[in-house]
Amino acid sequence: MTETTEFAxxxxxxxxxxxxxxxxxxxxxxxxxxxxKTHEDFALAGRNVGLxxxxxxxxxxxxxxxxxxxxxxxTYQFGIWGMVGYSFAALGLILFAPLAARxxxxxxxxxxxxxxxxxxxxxxxxxAFIIISVIYAFGWLISLGMAGGILLQALSGLDYxxxxxxILIICVGYTLFGGLRAVIATDFIQAxxxxxxxxxIAWYLIDxxxxxxxxxxxxxxxxxxxELLFPAAIMFLFNNxxxxxxxxxxxxxxxxxxxxxKGKVAFKAFLLGGLLWLxxxxxxxxxxxxxxxxxxxxxxxxxxxxxxxxxxxxKAGAVIVFIVVFSxxxxxxxxxxxxxxxxxxxxxxxxxxxxxxxxKHLMRFNGYSIVxxxxxxxxxxxxxxxxxxxxxxxxxxxxxxxxxxxxxxxxQPRLRGGYAATAMVVGTLAGLAGYFLxxxxxxxxxxxxxxxxxxxxGVWRCRTAFDWQQxxxxxxxx
Amino acid sequence: xxxxxxxxxxxxxxxxxxxxxxxxxxxxxxxSPAQSEAQIKPPDEYILGGPDTTxxxxxxxxxxxxxxxSDLTIQQSADADFxxxxxxxxxxxxxxxxxxxxxxxxxxxxRVNTAAGTSNVIEVEVLHYPLWQAFSLFFAGLLLxxxxxxxxxxxxxxxxxxxx
Numbered sequence: 001m002t003e004t005t006e007f008a009x010x011x012x013x014x015x016x017x018x019x020x021x022x023x024x025x026x027x028x029x030x031x032x033x034x035x036x037k038t039h040e041d042f043a044l045a046g047r048n049v050g051l052x053x054x055x056x057x058x059x060x061x062x063x064x065x066x067x068x069x070x071x072x073x074x075t076y077q078f079g080i081w082g083m084v085g086y087s088f089a090a091l092g093l094i095l096f097a098p099l100a101a102r103x104x105x106x107x108x109x110x111x112x113x114x115x116x117x118x119x120x121x122x123x124x125x126x127x128a129f130i131i132i133s134v135i136y137a138f139g140w141l142i143s144l145g146m147a148g149g150i151l152l153q154a155l156s157g158l159d160y161x162x163x164x165x166x167i168l169i170i171c172v173g174y175t176l177f178g179g180l181r182a183v184i185a186t187d188f189i190q191a192x193x194x195x196x197x198x199x200x201i202a203w204y205l206i207d208x209x210x211x212x213x214x215x216x217x218x219x220x221x222x223x224x225x226x227e228l229l230f231p232a233a234i235m236f237l238f239n240n241x242x243x244x245x246x247x248x249x250x251x252x253x254x255x256x257x258x259x260x261x262k263g264k265v266a267f268k269a270f271l272l273g274g275l276l277w278l279x280x281x282x283x284x285x286x287x288x289x290x291x292x293x294x295x296x297x298x299x300x301x302x303x304x305x306x307x308x309x310x311x312x313x314x315k316a317g318a319v320i321v322f323i324v325v326f327s328x329x330x331x332x333x334x335x336x337x338x339x340x341x342x343x344x345x346x347x348x349x350x351x352x353x354x355x356x357x358x359x360k361h362l363m364r365f366n367g368y369s370i371v372x373x374x375x376x377x378x379x380x381x382x383x384x385x386x387x388x389x390x391x392x393x394x395x396x397x398x399x400x401x402x403x404x405x406x407x408x409x410x411x412q413p414r415l416r417g418g419y420a421a422t423a424m425v426v427g428t429l430a431g432l433a434g435y436f437l438x439x440x441x442x443x444x445x446x447x448x449x450x451x452x453x454x455x456x457x458g459v460w461r462c463r464t465a466f467d468w469q470q471x472x473x474x475x476x477x478x
Numbered sequence: 479x480x481x482x483x484x485x486x487x488x489x490x491x492x493x494x495x496x497x498x499x500x501x502x503x504x505x506x507x508x509x510s511p512a513q514s515e516a517q518i519k520p521p522d523e524y525i526l527g528g529p530d531t532t533x534x535x536x537x538x539x540x541x542x543x544x545x546x547x548s549d550l551t552i553q554q555s556a557d558a559d560f561x562x563x564x565x566x567x568x569x570x571x572x573x574x575x576x577x578x579x580x581x582x583x584x585x586x587x588x589r590v591n592t593a594a595g596t597s598n599v600i601e602v603e604v605l606h607y608p609l610w611q612a613f614s615l616f617f618a619g620l621l622l623x624x625x626x627x628x629x630x631x632x633x634x635x636x637x638x639x640x641x642x
Binding site: 076077079095098099101102105143157218220221222223224225226227229230231232234236237238239241245286292295296297298299300302304307403404407408410411412439441442445448449452 | 521534535536537538552564565567568569570571573574575576577578579580581582605606607609611612613615616618619620622623625626629630631633634636637641
């Protein structure tokens with residue numbers, strides 16, 4: 001194989017970069033983790049995160065495999081609509097800004113999104129919510145683990161399993177040592193790397209491969225990519241928006257941040273994070289449009305972004321791409337590990353299994369949860385069953401059903417738990433039916449629509465109002 | 479929390495063992511970096527595969543039964559006999575699949591081409607979803623999205639005014 005192997009990095013360099021980053025991030029996590037004295041420090045960074053770190057973590061966490069790998073994938077599949085439509089996922093962060101302020105106001109001492117659902121809606125709704133949360137968290141964790149493997153394979157030809165294993169070990173390592181404090185601090189550095197790297201790649205690409213030549217090639221041989229009336233892309237647009245809203249509104253990744261941010265920082269941080277995020281999918285997606293002009297037709301659409309960037313920028317560029325995408329993946333993977341382990345520790349272990357657990361015991365259990373999640377994700381990632389896009393869109397049916405129960409639950413006292421639980425369960429089932437019977441592009445939309453109708457009936461029929469004071473819960477651990 | 483020193487040691491060992499281990503596939507002949515001309519597979523042995531059903535989104539995957547061992551291209555034509563070749567796509571690396579996208583409605587024919595000849599021909603039919611279906615979902619989504627936005631903005635201002 002001399003002519004057909006065109007990887008930008010050799011396997012040794014790929015491995016070297018992984019080891020370098022792994023050691024640096026784990027050491028940094030350990031350094032930051034020394035300040036964690038209580039479970040609150042570990043899980044919520046002492047509830048004292050300022051605006052700069054808060055905005056950076058909001059933006060960096062949302063820049064993930066979605067933006068660096070799936071945005072080019074969707075552009076390669078859906079053209080202009082793919083990248084513009086994907087950038088609308090920023091609306092999730094922007095619309096979460098007022099919700100975050102409300103969360104902080106209602107639950108100044110809360111820990112997780114599960115806490116909110118349990119106190120606001122009761123046990124049946126909590127069960128529905130926790131199942132949706134866990135399924136979604138695993139879907140996202142798996143997609144991130146897979147993305148690490150795909151990234152290394154696309155850039156260096158290194159076996160998928162090695163890249164996937166490496167990113168999981170690294171993120172589990174520094175999240176375990178540093179908790180949310182390390183997650184947020186690394187997110188800040190990773191956000192800077194992502195912004196600088198993405199802007200550099202896009203500028204270099206336009207400078208090297210002219211816009212005219214890209215337009216000419218795509219118009220001649222792939223005309224549908226420039227077509228504004230592209231049916232599948234039009235159908236995908238709002239489905240993607242509802243998927244993004246569902247992901248952010250329900251996930252403890254964002255709730256734990258809202259609760260960790262200092263004072264009134266949450267509103268501004270999510271608004272700023274969303275605005276900073278908005279142009280990133282446009283830039284990363286645009287890269288994919290250059291693929292046909294460069295003669296790159298990837299084996300799997302989710303590999304197109306790294307392959308184009310590496311082709312244009314050569315070996316040095318491939319290193320930059322590697323660092324940017326690796327940072328993006330790590331910034332999301334660590335957040336998800338931290339938030340999901342909080343959910344398991346707080347909502348399941350502390351509230352259901354061991355109510356008398358001490359603070360130290362909870363902190364230790366949180367660490368074990370992080371390791372357990374990492375191992376389970378690794379096992380599920382091994383067979384590489386689906387493309388990233390397919391995996392994520394499946395999760396859309398679950399998370400979109402939580403949009404109205406969460407929004408109304410935060411503001412509207414007349415929605416009761418029975419209706420909220422029904423909305424989540426029936427909405428999810430309807431979304432899954434849409435996914436299998438019609439296509440992935442309706443799953444989140446159908447799920448949200450059905451859930452909205454049930455919630456509207458619930459508000460309309462309810463005659464009693466929820467007492468917001470019930471949101472204040474006394475802690476039992478010492 | 480586990481003992482940090484022990485955990486660092488185990489993590490470093492695990493990283494070392496995992497990352498230095500080469501997958502068994504790397505030692506198979508198909509992945510060997512130095513193959514002789516005699517080992518290059520004749521083109522008529524490549525079997526090109528494509529989508530089994532009508533393509534509704536304009537993108538699809540073409541696959542080979544085995545990873546390529548030399549440079550090859552995919553030829554596209556509007557006719558099954560390839561009387562005129564519309565365009566050619568390079569096959570990337572030694573992957574056994576390639577994704578093509580951006581196709582308008584129509585019937586397309588593909589085959590593999592190497593220096594020594596061509597493979598079997600496959601037919602791909604592209605038929606996009608009807609626009610009425612696309613716009614129905616678009617406007618349903620738009621309406622629902624506006625409801626979510628108005629709900630959040632209105633309730634945020636109501637609670638904001640009440641709190642202040």
